[in-house]
Amino acid sequence: MKTKILFPNHFKRIGWIILIPSAILGVLAVFDVFKFEFLDKAKMFALYSDDFLRGSTVFGFVKNNVTDEILGILCIVGAIFVAFSKEKHEDEFIAKIRMESLVWATYINYAILIFCMLFFYDVGFLYVMIFNMFTILLLFIIRFYYLLYKSNKSTSHEK
CATH class of the missing domain: 1.10.287 (Helix Hairpins)
Structure with a gap:
């Protein structure tokens, strides 16, 4: 069967390699058990940010540790590769x-x-x-x- 919307089969292995560690670290990051310390000073562009102490920012830069964002993106990309890669015999x-x-x-x-x-x-x-x-x-x-x-x-x- 010819499917153009699925990734090639070898993306599945790449997906598992990305998904498993990022999911484990992501769960730990959600509960503040893990974060990349070197990202503490990262200034990120934000369309909107609302901080209890600093107020809200619209179309500006905010300081944010982006560990959870990086791990979330990696989880999504890894899961998409695993979910939507062709089987060997599709x-x-x-x-x-x-x-x-x-x-x-x-x-x-x-x-x-x-x-x-x-x-x-x-x-x-x-x-x-x-x-x-x-x-x-x-x-x-x-x-x-x-x-x-x-x-x-x-x-x-x-x-």
């Missing part, structure tokens, strides 16, 4: 699994988000929204590779 069956997994991940992601909107508030909801940036891709990856594993296991038993 066919209609795998395309069907891929599409069904994406729909399933979307439903589950928004069901979780609705639940959290009802029961999480203030800073807790901020954490929910931070993690929600990544959950749809992670749910898709988990579901897609689980269904691939299940289908490979059932076809190997038939042989």
